[in-house]
Amino acid sequence: MRYLPLTPDDRAAMLAAVGAASIDDLFADVPAEARLSGPIPGLPMHASELAVERHMAALSRQSRVAGDGPFFLGAGAYRHHVPASVDHLIQRGEFLTAYTPYQPEIAQGTLQMLFEFQSQVARLFGTDVANASMYDGSTACWEAIVMARRITRRGKALLSTGLHPHYRSVARTMATYTGDTLVDGDPTLEPGTDWAALSRAIDKDTSCVVVQYPDILGRIDDMSALAEACQAAGALLIAVVTEPVALGLIKAPGEMGADIVVGEGQAIGVGLQFGGPYVGLFACKSKYVRQMPGRLCGETVDANGKRGFVLTLSTREQHIRREKATSNICTNSGLCALAFSIHMTLLGEAGLRRLAAINHQRAKAAATELAKVPGVSLLNAAFFNEFTLVLPTEARPVIHRLAEKGILGGVSLGRLYPDNDALANGLAVAVTETVTEDDIAAFAAALKEVLA
Amino acid sequence: MTALNPAGWRPEMNAGGADDSTTFTGNRALMLEEPLLFEIGSTETTGVDFDEDVAAADLGPLARSAPIGLPGLSESETVRHYTRLSRQNYAIDLGLFPLGSCTMKHNPRLNEKVARMPGFADVHPLQPQETVQGAYAVIHELAEWLVTLTGMHAVAMSPKAGAHGELCGVLCIKAALAARGEDRRVLLVPESAHGTNPATAAFAGFTVEDIPANAEGRVDLAALEERLGPDVAGVMITNPNTCGLFERDLKAISDAVHAAGGYIYCDGANFNAIVGRVRPGDLGVDAMHINLHKTFSTPHGGGGPGSGPVVLSAALAPFAPLPFVTKDGDRFRLIEEENAGEAHPDSFGRMTAFHGQMGMFTRALAYILSHGADGLKQVSEDAVINANYVLRSLEDVLEAPFAASGPCMHEALFSDKGLAEGFSTLDIAKGLIDEGYHPMTVYFPLVVHGAMLIEPTETESKAVLDQFIGALRSIALRAKNGDPALKSAPHFAPRARLDETLAARKPVLRWEG
Numbered sequence: 021m022r023y024l025p026l027t028p029d030d031r032a033a034m035l036a037a038v039g040a041a042s043i044d045d046l047f048a049d050v051p052a053e054a055r056l057s058g059p060i061p062g063l064p065m066h067a068s069e070l071a072v073e074r075h076m077a078a079l080s081r082q083s084r085v086a087g088d089g090p091f092f093l094g095a096g097a098y099r100h101h102v103p104a105s106v107d108h109l110i111q112r113g114e115f116l117t118a119y120t121p122y123q124p125e126i127a128q129g130t131l132q133m134l135f136e137f138q139s140q141v142a143r144l145f146g147t148d149v150a151n152a153s154m155y156d157g158s159t160a161c162w163e164a165i166v167m168a169r170r171i172t173r174r175g176k177a178l179l180s181t182g183l184h185p186h187y188r189s190v191a192r193t194m195a196t197y198t199g200d201t202l203v204d205g206d207p208t209l210e211p212g213t214d215w216a217a218l219s220r221a222i223d224k225d226t227s228c229v230v231v232q233y234p235d236i237l238g239r240i241d242d243m244s245a246l247a248e249a250c251q252a253a254g255a256l257l258i259a260v261v262t263e264p265v266a267l268g269l270i271k272a273p274g275e276m277g278a279d280i281v282v283g284e285g286q287a288i289g290v291g292l293q294f295g296g297p298y299v300g301l302f303a304c305k306s307k308y309v310r311q312m313p314g315r316l317c318g319e320t321v322d323a324n325g326k327r328g329f330v331l332t333l334s335t336r337e338q339h340i341r342r343e344k345a346t347s348n349i350c351t352n353s354g355l356c357a358l359a360f361s362i363h364m365t366l367l368g369e370a371g372l373r374r375l376a377a378i379n380h381q382r383a384k385a386a387a388t389e390l391a392k393v394p395g396v397s398l399l400n401a402a403f404f405n406e407f408t409l410v411l412p413t414e415a416r417p418v419i420h421r422l423a424e425k426g427i428l429g430g431v432s433l434g435r436l437y438p439d440n441d442a443l444a445n446g447l448a449v450a451v452t453e454t455v456t457e458d459d460i461a462a463f464a465a466a467l468k469e470v471l472a
Numbered sequence: 473m474t475a476l477n478p479a480g481w482r483p484e485m486n487a488g489g490a491d492d493s494t495t496f497t498g499n500r501a502l503m504l505e506e507p508l509l510f511e512i513g514s515t516e517t518t519g520v521d522f523d524e525d526v527a528a529a530d531l532g533p534l535a536r537s538a539p540i541g542l543p544g545l546s547e548s549e550t551v552r553h554y555t556r557l558s559r560q561n562y563a564i565d566l567g568l569f570p571l572g573s574c575t576m577k578h579n580p581r582l583n584e585k586v587a588r589m590p591g592f593a594d595v596h597p598l599q600p601q602e603t604v605q606g607a608y609a610v611i612h613e614l615a616e617w618l619v620t621l622t623g624m625h626a627v628a629m630s631p632k633a634g635a636h637g638e639l640c641g642v643l644c645i646k647a648a649l650a651a652r653g654e655d656r657r658v659l660l661v662p663e664s665a666h667g668t669n670p671a672t673a674a675f676a677g678f679t680v681e682d683i684p685a686n687a688e689g690r691v692d693l694a695a696l697e698e699r700l701g702p703d704v705a706g707v708m709i710t711n712p713n714t715c716g717l718f719e720r721d722l723k724a725i726s727d728a729v730h731a732a733g734g735y736i737y738c739d740g741a742n743f744n745a746i747v748g749r750v751r752p753g754d755l756g757v758d759a760m761h762i763n764l765h766k767t768f769s770t771p772h773g774g775g776g777p778g779s780g781p782v783v784l785s786a787a788l789a790p791f792a793p794l795p796f797v798t799k800d801g802d803r804f805r806l807i808e809e810e811n812a813g814e815a816h817p818d819s820f821g822r823m824t825a826f827h828g829q830m831g832m833f834t835r836a837l838a839y840i841l842s843h844g845a846d847g848l849k850q851v852s853e854d855a856v857i858n859a860n861y862v863l864r865s866l867e868d869v870l871e872a873p874f875a876a877s878g879p880c881m882h883e884a885l886f887s888d889k890g891l892a893e894g895f896s897t898l899d900i901a902k903g904l905i906d907e908g909y910h911p912m913t914v915y916f917p918l919v920v921h922g923a924m925l926i927e928p929t930e931t932e933s934k935a936v937l938d939q940f941i942g943a944l945r946s947i948a949l950r951a952k953n954g955d956p957a958l959k960s961a962p963h964f965a966p967r968a969r970l971d972e973t974l975a976a977r978k979p980v981l982r983w984e985g
Contacts, residue, residue, distance in 0.1 A: 021847045023578055023769075025933035026854050034857050034934060038864040038879070046856050046879040047749065049718035054754040059845035063620055066844035069582050076838055079613075080591030082606030084599065093596040096825055103520060105551050107588075110773075113565030114558035117579050119910075120775040122571075124972075125965040126905055129561035130774035133554070136509045139982040143541045149981045152775070155632035158825035166675075186825035189809070193793070193821030197646050197676050240534060270534050284825075294607045295597030295826025296632065297777030309979065315775065320975035323960065323968040332975040338635070338671035339916075343680045348671035351633040351765065355773025362554055365509055368544015371518030373536075377526040402531065423600045431598045438810030453522075 021066055086292060086428065090459035092386075094406045094450025095236065095431040096157065096184050096262045097295065098287040100375075101454055106289050106362045110355055120315070120351065124330045125322075130354065131329035134317035137361040144267050144364075145281040146274025147303040152315040152331075153357040154300025154349065157284025158190045161230065161260050163302065163313045163347055164280045165191055168228035168256040169200060170311050170346070176225045179204035181214050182235025184262060185436045191230075201225075206440045209410055211401040213241040219249035226255040228280075233259050233273055234266055236436070237399060238406035238448065247277025256280060263287055264301070265452075266404040268369075268376030280304040289363030290356050299356035310336060313347030375453060379405035382460075383451035389464045390449065395471055399446070406450040408433070412471060415447040421470045427463050503966060506556040510983040513543025519550050560966045561774070562910045568932055568940050570862075572883045572913035572925025573666065573714060575744045575766035580842065583769065583835035592834045597826035601806055607830065608797045608804035614837045615781070615797070618762060621848070623753030624783035628792040630828035634741055637761025637780025638672040638708075640793060640823055644759055644784060645706050645735045646676060647791035647820040656705035656734070662691055664714045664917040669739060678705060685919060688877035689715035689885075697728050706735035711752070712742045712881035714917040715874050716859065716925070726756025735759070735788065743767045744855055744929070745882035748848030758785040764829070768836035779832035790818040795827060854930035855882040858937060862926055865941045869948045873920050882929070888922025892954035897922035902969065903947040905962035909940060 026034075031043075040046050047055070059065070067075075086099050093099070110116065114129060121127030121134075134152045141150035154160040165177045177195075179188055179202055188204055195202045203221065207214075218229050229250055234240045243259065250257040259273030261283035273281045285299040286292075302314060309316070310333065318332035338345040367375060383405040391398040395412030411418060415432035422429035433446030451460070498505045529535065545553060562569070569576035587593060591606045601608070615627045628644075631637035642659070649656050659673040662683045670680040681699070686692040691709065707729050711719045719725070726736045738752055738760035744767040746752075752760050764770045764779040772778075784792055794816070795808035807815045809822075843851060856879070863884035867875050871889040874880075888897045901911035901924075913925040928937060950958045962968065 021843065021850060023580060023842070023931055024847075024850060024854055025931065026857065030934040031854070031857055034861045038857075038860040040860070040879070043853050043857065046853075046860055047718075049720045049878050050746075050750050051720065051723050051755070053723065054750050056749060056751070059849050060621060060748060060751065061845075063617070063845035064841070066847040067841050069842070072582060072838050072841045073586065075841065076586045076610075076834065077589060079606040079609050080589035082609060083591040083595050084603035085590040086594045086596055086599075087590065091596075093598055095598055097596055097598070099594075099596065103547070105519075105547055109551065109554045109558075111584060112555065112558040114561040114563045115554075115774055116584075116771045117564040117569075117576075118561045118774040119569065119571055119574055119576060119772045123562070123901065123905065123911055124970045125902070125962050125967045126562040126910065127560075127774075128966050129557040129559065132506070132508065132557055132560070133774075135981075135983070139510065140542060142982045155636060155777070156824060156826075159632065159636070159823075184825065186822060189794075189822035190824060193643070193823060196821070197643060199677065240531075242534060267536065268540075269529060269536060270531060271536050272540075275536075275538065291593055292596050293593055294595045294604070294830035296824075296829040297779070297831050299777075309981065316979075316981055318975040319980040320971045322970045326967060328967040328970045330970050330972050330975045332972065332979060332981075335976075338667040340667070341671070342667045343670035343674035345667070345671040345674075348635045348639060348668050348675045349633075350635045350666075350668050351763075351772075351776040351778035353777045354775030355771070356777055358554075358774065362550065364542060365513065365545050365553070366519035366547060366550050367542075368513060368518045369515035369540045369542040371520045371522075371544055372540070372542060374518070374522055374526065375520070377529055378522060378524060380529050381526050402534070420600055420602070423603055428596070428599060428603065435598065435810070 090427045090462050092430045092449045092451060092463060093428055095436065095448050096284060097292055098263055098450060098452055099292055099454050100265065100287055100452050102289055102291055102363060103366050106359050109362050110359050115358055121331060124328065128328060131317050133358055133361055135319065135329050137357045138317060140361060140364050141301050142303050144264060145303045146272030147281050148306035149309050150301065150303035151312055152317050153353040154302050154314055155353060156296065156298040156300045157262055157282065158187045160282040160300035160302045161187045162191050162194050164258045164282045165228060165230065167280065167311050167313065168258060171308055172227045172254060172256060174225050174227040176201040177227055178218055178221055178229045180218060180231040181205045181207040182237060182239060183230055183232045183260060184236050187260065206437050206443065207237055209399055209443065209446055211399055213239050215241055215243065215246045219246050222249055222253045222255050226253060228256040228258050230258045230260060233261055234263060234404045234406060237408040238403040239400055240270055240402050240404060242276060243273060243278060244276045263404065265376050265379060268372035269380055270404060285360045289359035297353055297356055299353040299360055311346060314349050314352055378453045382453065382455055383407065386451040386460045389460050390467065393464055393468045393471060405452055406448060409447045409449055411445045411447055414444045418470050422466055425466045427466050429463055504556050506553060508983060509553060510543055510985055513545045515541065515543055517544040517546060519545055519547040567908060568936055569910040570912045570926045570928050572927040573741055575927060575929055577769055577929040578931035579769055579771040580839060583838045586838040587831050587834045592830060605804055610833055610837055611797045611827065612799055612804055614833050617840050618781055618783055621747060622760065622783045623751030625786040626784045626789035626792060628782045628784065629796060630793055630824055631761065631780040631782055632824055632829060633776060633778030634761055634763045634780045635668040635672060637782045638668055639676060640782045641737045641759030641761060642672055642676045643820050644788040644791045648788055649705055651818065656703055658704045660699060660704060660707045662709065664919045665708060665710055666739060666741060669708045673708065689717050689874040690719055691725060693721045693724055696725060700728060700732035704732060704734050706737055708737045708739060710739040710742060712745045716880040716883040716885050717874060717877055718881055722755045730756065741766060742882060745852055747852045748845060749852045758788050764832045764836040769839045770832045770835040777829055777832060779829035791820050793821060793823045794819050851930050858928040858930060858932055859884050861937060862928055862941060866944060869945050883925055883927035885920060886924040887920045891951045895951040895954060897924055899958045900947050900951055902961040903958050906964050907943040909943065
């Protein structure tokens with residue numbers, strides 16, 4: 021077997037050296053009822069590299085690949101062009117096959133990268149500090165709600181109806197078991213956000229208000245007034261960013277007073293990957309740093325006075341504090357954080373702003389074209405690269421008809437909110453730099469046909 | 473014991489510390505210093521070309537007008553920056569990485585190739601189901617392997633890592649208890665458990681109580697039985713445990729816990745020791761997470777991403793999270809919120825957006841198919857042979873507290889007993905760095921003083937282990953003899969020992985320039 025270097029002679033010599041007559045002696049502590057005599061029945065035996073590659077390639081061909089035609093899906097996962105050097109660099113064995121940097125003297129590559137990543141995320145979000153990553157945006161969002169509870173010692177979180185429904189589901193799941201109170205609901209098909217209403221709903225029991233920016237319908241709004249209302253009431257404002265490219269064009273949540281900013285970093289460097297692995301971004305004001313979940317990398321010096329980096333403030337974490345830790349997270353999303361960081365380095369501020377502007381311009385062009393289709397209207401007053409169309413009929417079957425015509429035409433709100441008929445005609449459409457003018461024209465023409 | 477490179481550096485050659493000669497650049501030939509991105513980049517520089525010009529956006533007050541402060545580099549500079557950084561890392565590709573409980577085995581490159589196939593890498597999680605049948609097929613095929621290899625009833629694929637899997641299992645237990653109308657608050661967790669176990673239990677609202685261990689390093693069955701009662705929701709147990717021993721009484725423990733109305737959560741971090749040879753389902757386990765980034769060789773990536781599918785017993789399967797993939801005839805179907813009402817009404821809900829770690833599923837499946845049932849059995853056997861070989865080759869020079877408890881499984885545990893005054897496990901770890909190894913897991917499990925937990929894995933040859941054993945033997949002797957040079961190791965790493973106290977006392981967590 022190609023991954024196993026021990027030879028039969030090695031095994032015999034090593035068994036003899038440890039005083040075992042056979043391999044079974046080393047499994048003597050396994051109870052008799054659980055001992056198997058041979059390979060587990062009902063499973064195939066080993067296969068060559070060629071055979072495995074052939075099998076997996078056959079499965080790969082059974083999906084419609086995003087890049088093979090017009091593609092307009094977003095709703096929390098965005099298709100951007102990732103420069104070739106990103107994937108090359110993350111496959112350097114020294115990054116790919118390293119562990120969490122527990123021995124900093126021989127992990128400065130990972131640690132310096134994490135320090136740079138934290139700095140990039142903090143600046144992108146307009147906050148003081150960021151951690152070394154979470155699993156994804158949805159789990160980062162829940163961790164932020166828990167963190168707000170720890171800081172405020174209050175248990176009621178107000179969720180904007182514009183929060184991604186999966187993020188809301190994750191929060192609901194957890195709140196069921198932790199006893200937190202969530203005030204939430206579905207969005208309505210209106211051009212504006214519900215943030216003014218949220219400001220009025222804050223009370224003395226409110227730990228935090230959670231808003232998404234841009235929100236699930238693509239709407240953007242100024243959160244400064246909401247931040248002031250939170251501050252006045254002793255609650256925290258948590259902003260969730262699922263499309264970080266937007267922050268090359270629109271104000272960062274931290275600039276508008278958000279206390280905790282979390283997000284999904286997938287759009288930068290990581291790729292679609294059918295939903296994972298992604299990279300959760302987590303940032304906050306520096307006064308809350310000791311309540312943060314997850315790993316933090318910090319600067320220090322070595323015994324010779326040279327600058328170096330280590331994992332720090334570990335007394336928050338499970339391997340030290342056990343049941344008193346701020347979170348149970350251990351392994352996070354280091355390699356995806358590296359991909360994010362490399363792509364952000366390639367872009368730089370100038371490139372990020374340009375990329376964001378192209379996305380916005382392309383999305384505006386698409387919105388204009390699609391809103392010309394008879395019966396279709398554009399919901400949003402303002403948006404970045406994703407907007408909501410209101411169709412004259414339910415969007416779900418339309419999506420399938422479009423797919424038959426080779427067009428992946430967005431995410432129907434019916435899929436995201438299956439129980440809410442009032443949203444059934446909504447279609448969330450994302451337009452990135454990967455979409456061409458021909459794609460937009462093909463989508464508009466196909467939509468017109470399907471709706472006719 | 474002959475070292476592979478007997479002509480190379482040996483500790484006694486340079487006991488006084490690193491050569492203090494300096495260079496103009498601070499570099500030492502192939503050991504290259506690299507500044508921070510923020511010291512070499514510029515906000516005006518970009519390494520990406522765009523095809524078009526754009527008009528100014530009309531976003532009014534929402535426009536981001538203030539400087540962001542994100543430095544950019546050209547592509548050539550970017551490649552060099554990260555390549556230079558990479559060379560300051562140790563990695564499994566460079567040598568033995570014997571971190572106990574972490575299963576740092578070889579990461580086959582076929583798996584990387586497969587994960588990048590466009591039908592897996594360039595598909596969106598919310599595409600219409602008829603357009604992603606191949607992606608669902610991968611999830612379903614891997615799920616069937618995991619269920620069969622563990623002898624369990626079902627598997628929840630969406631958890632993002634081991635600790636997330638623990639949370640999944642514990643929430644299944646909570647949901648099952650709620651369905652029975654019971655509010656049991658206590659989870660029993662051994663002191664030797666990974667820190668994630670008590671942290672997970674607490675995160676889910678349970679009270680954590682310790683289970684005592686017996687003298688041989690296993691759970692004390694009698695003490696456990698004594699503690700069971702109507703307030704105990706279950707037990708979180710690691711098998712093989714973190715002392716590297718198989719929990720001989722696990723079936724008896726399961727029977728006792730089940731009889732008392734509780735459930736067994738098994739931490740599957742150490743599944744590599746028994747994969748293909750023992751099915752946890754045969755031992756009465758109700759839920760166990762599987763770290764695909766350990767047993768099934770998906771790369772650790774310097775701290776993730778992981779993937780932690782949770783196999784479940786028939787008792788807990790109805791409560792598994794959404795979404796998941798089922799097969800109807802020759803078509804695959806996703807069960808999510810809109811159809812869960814009929815298909816899976818008792819689910820405790822969603823743990824994450826989307827389907828879990830698809831990129832890890834493809835890698836793990838390629839690895840499993842490569843090994844097959846016969847190869848996986850050989851994996852666990854070779855992992856156990858290698859660990860026992862390390863244990864028995866070093867027990868005369870390092871104290872092995874459970875050497876008399878029988879064979880170890882996939883990892884060998886030593887303590888710091890017998891080292892010279894003032895010398896610690898940390899010194900041995902740093903000495904190993906100078907010898908070209910990543911150190912073992914240190915100071916864990918907590919039940920052993922100055923613990924050193926060594927997991928060689930099955931992908932190391934006998935020659936590599938012989939050299940490692942020789943190196944560790946020499947370092948252990950230096951620690952026993954009080955060699956002062958060991959106190960300042962490492963001498964040959966990119967950095968000497970780092971001041972962790974300073975880092976925590978005055979945290980600098982971002983570039984301030």
